[in-house]
Amino acid sequence: MADDKDVLRDVWFGRIPTCFTLYQDEITEREAEPFYLLLPRVSYLTLVTDKVKKHFLKVMKAEDVEEMWFDFEGTPLKWHYPIGLLFDLHASNTALPWSITVHFKNFPERDLLHCPSNSVIEAHFMSSIKEADALKHKSQVINDMQKKDHKQLWMGLQNDKFDQFWAMNRKLMEYPTEEGGFRYIPFRIYLTMSDRPFIQKLFRPISSDGYTHTLGDLLKEVYPMAISSDDESKRYQVVIHGIEPLLETPLQWLSEHLSHPDNFLHISVIPAPSD
């Protein structure tokens, strides 16, 4: 029988095959070959694209190079979203490999944050973890950790070390047995067709009368549109890590097993493909 721990491994080792192509208007000395890479779903674009940058810089003059950024079919890709989320949100029903365009000019200041170094990613990642723990344990767990423990979380993600990361992260996933779950579930719901970047609310895994909340309960509360009633055809897909969990999946379980390393459950609500 498969064990829940296998889910953690599957989530961690999720990879998206990606084809990076240089934007056509970029000035090159000779033609740039596309670059193929397996991107970790749980990581961040700017953290894992050193190879991409190196590859394209070979054909470009230094003076034509500004900060690198990416788009997919015209949509700038936010580096501070996990890669898997970007893919699910924008490209989940397109053909593989995922085709990303690489830019070195005209940074879209209105859409993207600058990312001058990995320390910016680290700061963003750690602040997410802290926010999540504030929701889960009133920050008690993360505050009890030492600086080196925080570092271990980050280094685990940066170096793709599952054991290193989870040796520490499991502490963030614990909760008192008598309470049956976290205080609140750290989640974010992303909608492609909305102006708001995402929805985030306080939501408990267990109701006050002891009922276990499910993914369906969360959506009903936060974004009822996502749930199609029985008689109509499915309008939206609810995607986490490239899969569509059933609506009766307990939210606490999802939070423990399908959260990203930043400890948030990133849920994409995307229009169902019309066949």
Added chain:
Amino acid sequence: MSVSLLWAVDVYGRVYSLSTGGQQWEQCHDAVLEFKRVTAVQQCCWGIACDHHIYLNVHSSDVPIRYQEETYENQRWNPKDNFSDHLLPSDRWHWSDITGLEHQPLDSFLLPSTNWEWEGDWYIDENFGGEPTEKGGWTYALDFPATYTKDKKWNSCVRRRRWIRYRRYKATDTWAKIPSEGHSGPLPDPFNDISCGGWEISEEPRGRLSLWAVSLQGKVWFREGIHHHSPEGEGWEEVSLPGEVVQISCGPGDLVWAVLWEGQLIVREGITRDCPQGSSWVVVDSPNPEAGAIHVAVGDNVVWAVTKDNKVWFRRGINSHNPCGSGWIGMVGEMVMVNVGLNDQVWGISCVDRAVYFRQGVTSSELSGKAWKAVNVPRDGDIRSHSSASISSLHSAGCFFSGEVQAQSPPPIDPDEVALGEPEAKCPPPALVLSPSLSGGLGDPQWSNVDLEETQTHLAVGPAVVRGDSADTCSLSSVATYTLCQGEPYGADEHPLWAWVSGGGCGVNCHSQLNWFNSATALASSVQSMSLSISPAQTAAWRKQIFEQLSERSKREMDHFKHYEQAVEQSVWVKKGAMQWWRDWKPHKWVDVRFALEQFSGPEGNQDGILFLYYNFNEEKKYLHAFINEVTILVPVLNDSKHTFAVYTAERTKQRWPIRLAAATEVEMHDWLALLSVSCCDSRGIQGPPSKQAIWSVTCKGDIFVCEPSPSLEACPYPTPCDQMFWRQVGGHLRLVECNSLGVVWGVGYDHTAWVYTGYGGGFFQGLASSTDNIFTQTDVKCVYIYENQRWNPVTGYTNRGLPTDRYMWSDATGLQECTKANAKPPSPHWTWVADWTIDYGISGGTDREGWQYAADFPRSYHGHKTLKDFVRRRRWARKCKLTTTGPWQEVPPIPLSDVTIVLCGAQSSVEPIPLWAISNKGDVLCRLGVTLLTPAGTSWLHVGTDQPFKSISIGGANQVWAIARDGSAFYRGSVSSESPAGDCWYHIPCPERQKLQQVSVGRTSVYTVDQNGNLWFRQGLTPSYPQGSSWEHICNNVRKVSVGPLDQVWIIADKVQGSHSLSCGTVCHRLGVQPMEPKGQSWDYGIGVRLFNLTSNPDPNPSTCF
């Protein structure tokens, strides 16, 4: 945890029991009579019925209570008739007991009571001291009081044989009447109170109990001779008293208190092993001089009392040296009665609502507990839904008790009533009868009728009791009231009104999870606990969907793109720490080292690592390293001063010299062990639970290890050498473990508890190295022994002053180490003491009444009686300690086991029964029914009768069951098949010459045994038509244990194996060259095991290649 029962009687005399696993009171429908008192222990419940007779309800068990009767048939040879029944006038009887002094013809054996039945007819015992005799079972001797042999010699003038017959106690789960007879005929007056306990006073005879009873005239009686084979006991003995007693309470140990009519309490003193009824009484004053005591309840170390004003009192300062305690403390709450159950837990019946209350928070350090909590569960007769029931029952309680207050408010006229003070006596019976009608709100036309009959009964009974005191009439009438109520349907929402509760058989403690306190949440939590036990979460659709989709996702997104470059290159990750290391060279000592684990990706993408150990030698920096993929086992080595573990590699196993490391704290050690263990598993590509073919083993410390066999362990001509096998730890603590090649694993703890395997991880493995579900709390209990040694001198007799050359006067078994009561520690910091030191009378060789064993001088064999030649003596003291850990093990109650065996392979489908046999700790042979791949715990035990206790059992291919009896003889069970899982009869197999067998293991066809001197024997001549074989062949010596696999591969635990540093004990060895035509094999391959750490194991080899 095994399920036990809380017993209670309601005011109508109906007996109910509440299971610790259940959520409703089950009425004891068998009780045709109404009861007024019950007193429960774990194996049975005693009660006084309305006829004032005592009844016994023995709980049924998979192992029946059976008693072996024996008698001897004696014959003498004479030239005319050869051997015949004609004995000499000076001879013993033709039929006699073993000594020849008692005349015992077969027809003189009668069943002790109607509660017994014969199992079969008399038959001849053909087993003589482990050896089968000639047909007829005769043993021969020169003359009668002589040594008997099984062979007839020229000078054998007499012979005898043993006949045996079993009787069985049949009245289980039913109330069996105990005849009221004292030593001198029937007892003069009926019984009024009863209390059972005293099982901790002595283990001999097995299941011994003390039963105290109080008669209506205030006399106290002690029931003699109650033990396992005599559950009813033998007779009553009157105990002299300083006054007249109304109520008595007996604890599990030597605490007995009683209440006098005048309101004082008396305490029994002088209760010992040899004198369980005690010798004298001491009077203790009532807690409140105004209101005398009316009720007392005692436990192991506590005394609770209730006074006439319903106040509850706790007695301070009770211990084994001071059964009287030192003072009273008033407690909150008003109770009619209280009862102390197992673990000193307290139960009470409130005088406010007559509900059963449980005292919360009673621990060994806080015996008085914290608060009363009502047991709020429905009875099996209650039909209405909870919501309506609870409201109306509250209502009814209000009605009823307002009535009661009124009834009580006028001053009592009869002073006897106050003196007696039973609160149930205060409420007039009509109020009791009326309360259901009020609560139900039904105008019942029968009420007048009831009232009438009730008074009639009252009148009828009244004159019968000469004293006519209100206590008797009231208690009688309340019972009589019930007789009337029984016929009518009582309202479903009637609030239960309890009269008596007994927790003496209820195995709860302050940590027990009970679903008794809130009916509404109880249901919800039961659903949750169900989900834990059978874990529908594991099979839930949402879960399945996630697993399927994730694997689909991996296929979709990764399978076709494996040639793509990885975005993140694997780099080295180092974890460092400081440790101490047991230096390799002499003088060996602990030195500080820096310790580092470097992890990196191996050439094939798998994780790998190297362990570095940096140390200084002669001011020079040096290091030692070990490759993680060469580590074969990580063993926690617990001693009381350091948190140490040992790292073995194949090379170091050969040298019998591991890397020994000590961490600063236990947490640090567990962190390192967990990390190293995961790292080792990663480097070998091992993930998740052990495979079904895994080999299981336990160390002598009780740690559990599992080894994944290479696919070719047996099949190829060059199997993995034993010293290169990789063992990883699984949480839990066991004494032995047995598995088959289908993934069914059973274990037995040091306390003989049976456990079934449920998952993996537990213990210090958290997070990734442990499964999420199916990890349970596991406890184990064992004894630490120390010896008190004394030497005799002519002046003072035996004293604790030895010769200067003598051993320590308090020592370990060898006498080399000093061990006093004060300095002896539990085996490791994980163990905690749970009891005080007690004298161990069960040591081999026997003891005298004070536990002493005598010998001529110290390192000698000891015997249990003093002779003129004995100058030294010793006695063994035992103290229980307990370990609590977690592991993938679930208890299989209720029978404690000493051995277990599972058929190695065979079941093809998940519902096909898997044969599993076991031996209980009392030596009963048991066959488990209902074991399948889906239900590895099985359903129930089937008892297989034997003529003597057994100690080892093994089941092999083709349902061959072999077993070893305690006398060292071997037995083969005939006709075992899937249709007849328990077989039909035992075949006695002669032992090897002059050897007593100890253990047996059966493979596909091979049968191996180990005898008490460590010799390994192979059974020759086994054929399908003659599975018993023909003779024993000696293989080798120095063997501690043998285990044969499903392909007849042979594993042993050997002693005295030569290593390059030292001799090793407890080495796992594998027999090489075992072939179908060569089942004995050729030579041994020596594996893991080291003298220092005493890693012994019970290997249970189950290679993956299975036919």
